Amino acid sequence: MRPPAPSAPVVLRRHPGAAAAGAPRILFLHGLAGSDTVWEETVRQLGAAHEVWSAQLPWRGQGVEGWGRTANLTPWVEEALASVPGPVDVVVAHSMSSNVLLELLDRTDAFDRFGIRALVLVSPFYRGTAEEFDWATITHYLNDFHLILQEGIRAHSGGRxxxxxxxxxxxxxxxxxGPYGWIRFFDLFLRTPELRTARITVPCLVVGGAHDIATPSQHAIALAGALPDARLRVLGGSGHFPMVDEPADFNAELREFLDSVLTPPPVLQTTLTTET
Structure with a gap:
């Protein structure tokens, strides 16, 4: 089959590594104006114990023109999941893609269709009530939007x-x-109080950064508290990109979580006795 063109809305990549047969599959999703290259060090650290995939989504840097004029972004994440051959055991999503993923899981039977066993949500946008949104929130995300994007550029350029x-x-x-893309992002954020988080019963790891100007750690704390089975990690030296700012700590947290949710439970041995 001919590989998808780089300009295709969703471009899937399998990362090198001789994963053993039956190895758990992990799919990585980047955030707004990002790239799957942000996961390179994380993927390298995972080694051959997992079959690793990443998706380039329409909102990637210099991605698909006009993606922001599409009101519902969930079909593109759904396409990424469907393009992975076999079940997707764990989805790791960053920033805005965390919110698109949560909306997809809230609206559909994606857990069952794709065999998702766990989620890792990195720097998600979340507020639990509509009353928490005020004009100051809009002012920050509109007038300082370029500062949030600057942090992404720093992460992808390695400070060079x-x-x-x-x-x-x-x-x-x-x-x-553009304005349409910004509206898509902010509309996702505004809808977070409507997410039926009680439906997301798989184990989740929620990771935030203590110095994140885009999604302050209160977002991660609130989301972890709203999910039935969530672990929260706030990395003290991180901004919006914990996987870049503190790769060793981030990767250690990720590996510990994966080991706990993907390792089969021990088989209990029973001894049969007969009475004489």
């Missing part, structure tokens, strides 16, 4: 460009996203 260049690049990315 100056702060002045980061700002210019962030402003260009903001223009590419």
């Amino acid at each position: 460009v100056s702060a002045e260049t980061e700002i210019l690049m962030a402003q260009r990315v903001r223009e590419w996203i």
Whole structure:
């Protein structure tokens, strides 16, 4: 089968590694204006114990023109899940893609169809009640949107460009996203109080960064508290990209979580006795 063109809305990539037959499958999803390259160190650390996939989604940096004019983004995450051959045991999603994933799981039977056993939600946007949204919230995410994007540029560039260049690049990315893309992002955020989190009963790891200006750690704390089976980790030296800011700590938390949810429970041995 011919591989998808780079301009296709969803581009799936299997990462190198001779995973054993039957190894758990993990799918990584990047955030707004990001790229699956943000997971490179995480994927490298996982080794061959897992079959690892990542998706390039329409809202990737310089991705699909006009994606923001589509009101419902969930079919694209659904397409990524469906493109992985076999069950997807764990989905790891960052930032806005965490919210798209949660909406998909809330609206559909995706857990059953794709065999999802656990979730890792990194720097998600979340507020539990509509009353928590006010005009100051809109002002921050609208007027300071380029600062949030600048943090993503820093993470993807590895700090190799100056702060002045980061700002210019962030402003260009903001223009590419445009008002429609911003509306899609903020609309997802506004709908988080409507998520039926009680339906998401699989084990979840929610990771936040203590210095995140996009999604302060209170977002991760609130979401973890709303999920039936969630572990919360707030990394003290991280911003919006814990997997880049503190890769060793992030990867250790991820491996510990995967080991706990993917290791089969021990088989209890029973001894039969007969009475004489």
